[in-house]
Amino acid sequence: MAMLMRAEPPATEPALHLVDPGPAAKATNAVKLYGDADTSVRALDGVDVEFQTGRFTAIMGPSGSGKSTLLHCLAGLDSLTSGSISIGSTILGTLRERQLTRLRRDRIGFIFQAFNLLPTLTAAENITLPLALAGRKPDQAWFDKVVDVVGLRQRLHHRPAELSGGQQQRVAAARALVSRPEIILADEPTGNLDSKAGGELLAFMRRAVDGFGQTIVMVTHDPVAASYADRIVFLADGKVVDEMFEPTAERAIDHMKQLGG
DSSP, rough: OOOOOOOOTTSSOOOOGGGOEEEEEEEEEEEEESTTTOOOOOEEEEEEEETTTEEEEEEOOOOTHHHHHHHHTTTTTSSSSSEEEEETTGGGOOOOOHHHHHHHHEEEEEEEEEEEETTSSSSSHHHHHHHTTTOOOOOOOHHHHHHHTTTTGGGGGOGGGGGGGHHHHHHHHHHHTOOOOOOEEEEEEESSOOOHHHHHHHHHHHHHHHHHOOEEEESOOHHHHTTTTTTTEEEEETTTEEEEEEEOOHHHHHHHHHOOO
């Protein structure tokens, strides 16, 4: 499965016009403990990591390394024991539950291994559900662009049971993108897909970054999936132990072998 490369700007474009927007999300000395003091498990152990705006980052590591815990804390679905998580300039730990719910709804898109589609709604209704819950109407031009990019134009009036697994996951991906979130968090998004459907989803995610300037952070155990990213962050025992830029599947496999994954 070939990696889709980012188109670079012309060399003559003056650098002084490029403004660094700063990280879309970051964890600072993030610690997460589970259990009682005597039997606690340190799922995150002082994690410091930034996820740059407009980039696709994969998180890899052996089972139990803290990958999903970090993603859930970035999403505000779990809270840290100490340290901080920020989305843009907003520190999640300073928000009340209602504010956190609004942030997840308005600023974060989610793609999970389980598609989480409502069976009674059509594909179009599932895609626009987060906007409907927020009392907002979709931008029709943007909706059309997203639908066409994921190739769902002919399936919008079908319910999930009438769609293949790959089509259902593309509905979930479109749902994550249609509200134009600051960041999309994806947890093993290809885990329930065959290689063809998984490749189509990853190619869409790559285009969302390159064409729409979307920021994506994806947890995956699959080195082929990780090869679509601009960067891999490697975790082991709750710590960031390395990172890799412009990864290939082969280099990711070799690195995971060194980590015991």
